[in-house]
Amino acid sequence: MDLQVRHLAAFAALCEEGTYTGAAARLHLTQPSLTRTVQDLERILDTTLVHRGARRLELTDDGREFHARARRILTDLTELEADMRGRAEVRLGFAWLLPAEWSGRVRARWEQLGGHLAIHRTDDPVADLDRGRLDVALVRTTRNGTGTITWQRIGTERRVLAVAADSPVAGQRGLRWADLGAHPLVVNPRSGTTTPDSWPDPHPGREIITCGNFDEWLELVSAGRGIGAVPAIAVHRAPHPGVVYRELPDIPDSPLYLGWRRTPPPSRSTRRFLETALRAE
Structure with missing residues (x-):
């Protein structure tokens, strides 16, 4: 049997729910079915992912690595499906006082193209962008940025x-x-x-x-x-x-910047959103 998306989804759900019961309910499976799927996954990978007999869920080193990489793959697959269906959501983060005129103009243009803009207020949009919790960040300073983020100055504010x-x-x-x-x-x-x-x-x-x-x-x-x-x-x-x-x-005056990750490369929807946003600067 080859590795399949259902194996990744089952193991990710187990890690995130913390119990077989909770993961099975989330996936609408029986608990024995979920257990067999995880065991099949371990046989395919020829490694142990979960410590047996522990009173609470404990992952092996391989289990922790597999979960992190499986989560990224599942996220990419979700974004890919949304892109192909034209329903992609772009997550825009900001720390305070999102410029109303700019954001209203960009949101209207993006929604005319069939996209959806999710706006998130966060204390540290640069860190959340770097961690993959945001697709795009609007900031007034880039001093906390990392080398994996591209910044584009879009204007200034009095x-x-x-x-x-x-x-x-x-x-x-x-x-x-x-x-x-x-x-x-x-x-x-x-x-x-x-x-x-x-x-x-x-x-x-x-x-x-x-x-x-x-x-x-x-x-x-x-x-x-x-x-x-x-x-x-x-x-x-x-x-x-x-x-x-x-x-x-x-x-x-203070500058305004849009930022996005270079690694991994932005999704097609994020690229289309950036084209829309940068034309509206």
């Missing part, structure tokens, strides 16, 4: 200063971005647009407060822990009673 409402800076006249190089700064290293390097000559002793996502960043600014900068769409999309947004004449 930024505004964000400062606590009760800070003297909130109402200071004649304020310029260059004047703020010594102020405490709230930084989101994963997806934020502002770092100490955003000033040409930042103060060497400057206090840096880090956070993990946009919501934390906003609350830290509101609490007066530091200043920050954010795309101007935040003025209307992310108002906060404790934060004042100010336009400054010399604040630098």
